[in-house]
Amino acid sequence: MRRRLHRTALPLLAAALLAGCGQPVVLGEETLACRNGDENLPANGVVLMAQSVPSATWVPCLEVMPLGWDLAGMEADESSARFWLDSDRDGVHALEIRLTASCDTREATEIPSERQGMRRWERVTQVTPQYVGTRFYVFDGGCLSVHFRLSGQNRSEPLGVATQGVGAVTRDEVRAAVHDQTEGRLQLDPPEDGGR
Numbered sequence: 001m002r003r004r005l006h007r008t009a010l011p012l013l014a015a016a017l018l019a020g021c022g023q024p025v026v027l028g029e030e031t032l033a034c035r036n037g038d039e040n041l042p043a044n045g046v047v048l049m050a051q052s053v054p055s056a057t058w059v060p061c062l063e064v065m066p067l068g069w070d071l072a073g074m075e076a077d078e079s080s081a082r083f084w085l086d087s088d089r090d091g092v093h094a095l096e097i098r099l100t101a102s103c104d105t106r107e108a109t110e111i112p113s114e115r116q117g118m119r120r121w122e123r124v125t126q127v128t129p130q131y132v133g134t135r136f137y138v139f140d141g142g143c144l145s146v147h148f149r150l151s152g153q154n155r156s157e158p159l160g161v162a163t164q165g166v167g168a169v170t171r172d173e174v175r176a177a178v179h180d181q182t183e184g185r186l187q188l189d190p191p192e193d194g195g196r
Contacts, residue, residue: 034061041177049081056142063167089152103143
């Protein structure tokens, strides 16, 4: 049985559909901001990602967007969500951040994690001419993976973006944001039976 998806992100979807009638949709960093607006709540794109992976106790978001980087796209379906960043130095689709229920960390090396409640693995698959690999953050109910394909000479900056620019908020924070933004009319995780 397919469950309903994306009900609480209607403002974001409506804007995307309307914009699609005449011109391409432009995503801004506020679409996936960890803290957006005066109420300091996660943005609608973060809600959309949380709905895609109902088991995830953490949801990726953007803390900061360094100069030269742009949020280039976002996709979400009933089992995963992802967004990607372009760089003026490292190229198109330089970083892709995915949220899934699990991930395959085989052939990856576990290293100490800078994120509380998450274990971290790294797998580098190519060093030259591009630096290519994946960083995995594994936690209860999910996995946040950062895929990097870096073309520039300086690799520490883009990986710093992956570490500091990409944040995460708890599912409880997203749940509270949905409740607050809709004054209790909608839930992040509605009952399977539709509330009956």
